[in-house]
Amino acid sequence: MNFDRIREKLNILADAAKYDVSCASSGSDRTNKTKGLGNASKMGICHSYTADGRCVSLLKILLTNHCIFDCAYCVTRKSNDVPRAAFKVQEVVDLTINFYRRNYIEGLFLSSGIFKSPDHTMERLVSVAKKLRKEENFNGYIHLKSIPGASDELMYEAGLYADRLSVNIEVPTISGLKLLAPDKKHEDFTKPMEKVKNEIVRYKSEQKIIKNTPKYAPAGQSTQMIVGASGESDKDIMYSATYYYKTYNMKRVYYSGYVPVTHDSRLPAIGSQVPMLRENRLYQTDWLLRFYGFSVGEILNNQHPNLDMDVDPKLSWALRNLHHFPVNVNTADKRLLARIPGIGMRSVDKIVKARKFRKLNWDHLKKMGVALNRAQYFMVCESRYWERRDLDAEKIKGMILQNSSGKFRNQYSTQLSLFN
Amino acid sequence: MNTSTTLIYDGSFNGFLTAVFVAFDEKINVVDIQKNNQSQSGLFSDTETVFTNVEKAKRVWNGIRNKSYNAISNVYFAFLSETEGVELMLYNYIQKLMRAQSGKCLDYSDSTVLYIAQLAKKVGREKHRMEAFVRFQLTKDEIYFANIEPDFDVLPLISKHFRDRYADQKWLIYDIKRKYGIYYDLDHVEMVSLNLKDIQHNKTVKSNAFTSEEYEYQTLWNDYFKSTNIASRINPKLHTQHVPKRYWKYLSEKKEAV
Numbered sequence A: 001m002n003f004d005r006i007r008e009k010l011n012i013l014a015d016a017a018k019y020d021v022s023c024a025s026s027g028s029d030r031t032n033k034t035k036g037l038g039n040a041s042k043m044g045i046c047h048s049y050t051a052d053g054r055c056v057s058l059l060k061i062l063l064t065n066h067c068i069f070d071c072a073y074c075v076t077r078k079s080n081d082v083p084r085a086a087f088k089v090q091e092v093v094d095l096t097i098n099f100y101r102r103n104y105i106e107g108l109f110l111s112s113g114i115f116k117s118p119d120h121t122m123e124r125l126v127s128v129a130k131k132l133r134k135e136e137n138f139n140g141y142i143h144l145k146s147i148p149g150a151s152d153e154l155m156y157e158a159g160l161y162a163d164r165l166s167v168n169i170e171v172p173t174i175s176g177l178k179l180l181a182p183d184k185k186h187e188d189f190t191k192p193m194e195k196v197k198n199e200i201v202r203y204k205s206e207q208k209i210i211k212n213t214p215k216y217a218p219a220g221q222s223t224q225m226i227v228g229a230s231g232e233s234d235k236d237i238m239y240s241a242t243y244y245y246k247t248y249n250m251k252r253v254y255y256s257g258y259v260p261v262t263h264d265s266r267l268p269a270i271g272s273q274v275p276m277l278r279e280n281r282l283y284q285t286d287w288l289l290r291f292y293g294f295s296v297g298e299i300l301n302n303q304h305p306n307l308d309m310d311v312d313p314k315l316s317w318a319l320r321n322l323h324h325f326p327v328n329v330n331t332a333d334k335r336l337l338a339r340i341p342g343i344g345m346r347s348v349d350k351i352v353k354a355r356k357f358r359k360l361n362w363d364h365l366k367k368m369g370v371a372l373n374r375a376q377y378f379m380v381c382e383s384r385y386w387e388r389r390d391l392d393a394e395k396i397k398g399m400i401l402q403n404s405s406g407k408f409r410n411q412y413s414t415q416l417s418l419f420n
Numbered sequence B: 001m002n003t004s005t006t007l008i009y010d011g012s013f014n015g016f017l018t019a020v021f022v023a024f025d026e027k028i029n030v031v032d033i034q035k036n037n038q039s040q041s042g043l044f045s046d047t048e049t050v051f052t053n054v055e056k057a058k059r060v061w062n063g064i065r066n067k068s069y070n071a072i073s074n075v076y077f078a079f080l081s082e083t084e085g086v087e088l089m090l091y092n093y094i095q096k097l098m099r100a101q102s103g104k105c106l107d108y109s110d111s112t113v114l115y116i117a118q119l120a121k122k123v124g125r126e127k128h129r130m131e132a133f134v135r136f137q138l139t140k141d142e143i144y145f146a147n148i149e150p151d152f153d154v155l156p157l158i159s160k161h162f163r164d165r166y167a168d169q170k171w172l173i174y175d176i177k178r179k180y181g182i183y184y185d186l187d188h189v190e191m192v193s194l195n196l197k198d199i200q201h202n203k204t205v206k207s208n209a210f211t212s213e214e215y216e217y218q219t220l221w222n223d224y225f226k227s228t229n230i231a232s233r234i235n236p237k238l239h240t241q242h243v244p245k246r247y248w249k250y251l252s253e254k255k256e257a258v
């Protein structure tokens, strides 16, 4: 192997791939049955963290950054003057295996610019995955970011070797797509998604009858949207996210604050700030929809098309709906407990378990890790002391912000801390 | 009245379980359970030395496990924390557990139960960190070698993870602090002790114990790590929160290029 040449390629092709934020290696259950190499950890493992605190668990690279298309938001677009490179299929295989054996990574995240045609490109991606599985007996994690417009046949084959498949929608609205990615049609994204969804459904039902049905994308499919590139509202983003979750059984939708990479009048200028707080608020909302039993219309609607940047979306919802509060933590059902600001799903479980033994007071709740500075305005417990003043939303918000400025200031810079 | 007794055991987990067995069996009023190399006799208590007995240890193990899977792993994890005085805490914990109707009804507002659970959690976190931060280097005799200095004695806990994952390569993970390692020879894992002249951390000096390719791959990995950064998103505080500085020594991506 010519290491110098590989080094050059790796620098170019890792750099071009880094804007894809998804790095999950979780959700697959591939085991190492044949004394081969690797397995997938159900929870996923972060082997390192980037300087901005994102998990590094996969070798995330492009097969090539040559591209025949010209999507405005993308560094790899045809009209951009950047160094280009292309890996050979075997080179990607060798890199993956050697990194994996040293415990650097959980597996491979492979994507590509489009050379010649979508199918031509997709075929190469599939052959990397196939080689890893068939020739190297590799059971680590493989995520193939599929090429919009790839054929059903290739999407089928991809799922046989990959743990996860994704097609990035990137632009959340159809009008934005026309403006920023004129070479692509909406169907180029949705058709592969539809195929993957159907194959997963088929796999799951066949698996019940025939034990050794070949696996198909056991970690499901995901997609990514760029935030802040095309003037969309938070409502636009979350409504389309909800649509993709429902229609295509997405495992995850990722939100990626747009990092300006180009001078283009259609886009924010180079040097504009990356909307990281907004990105964080969107993830929090996504969390509320998936795990806390909220529906999207409760959080975002025509009156409130954008998320509150000062406070998290659950607190923001609670402040608009004070008539649901205070909730009694010793009697309320799980669904209501989960709606109290400052109480996360873990605390909900702890509360439900502990209150079988005794009525809970402030002290108990504090020990369980409930964020009382927020929760205290929305709940009562076994104590004579609770917030009796008839405070309005603005007042409560003010007091919470005052008492937790440090913590909230933190959230301006973090993507990862969600709720507690 | 029962006189109070300090039990002395050999420091092994089986030894500890044997001590628990003896205490229950002979209805001893236990004031402390200590390792034999660090025992201090109390003024008003007797000491009794317990000889490790795998059969007895197994009976305690099964007894706890039958109550709750969660409890047995809590006991084992907390024991490996090597925290001073953990044995007595564990003894109290096991007493409570045995009195409870089922392990599921353990009361988490009880301070002993909470303490053991938290301790076990800390050890669990260290286990996960080691599974993530071990960096193998390939030696000339084709063994993937790594050394670690974990806060707690986690080698017994991480063994399965590495055996399952790296079933087709020989590997050795060595705990420098506790001076023993685990070695997988393509068939099974065994404990080894080594005479390491030279601790192979991420030194900036190349060692000829390793293949020359080894350093090429480290360079590629370092390059890769650098290129994952997006300059406009840098957040050093969040970074050290995820990778506390004391772990940096393991990570080849954190060392200056060789």
Ligand code: SF4
Residues within 6 Å of the ligand: A067, A068, A069, A070, A071, A074, A075, A076, A077, A078, A112, A113, A114
């Ligand atoms: S097709 Fe993909 S790689 Fe090519 S310019 Fe568009 S987004 Fe970038």
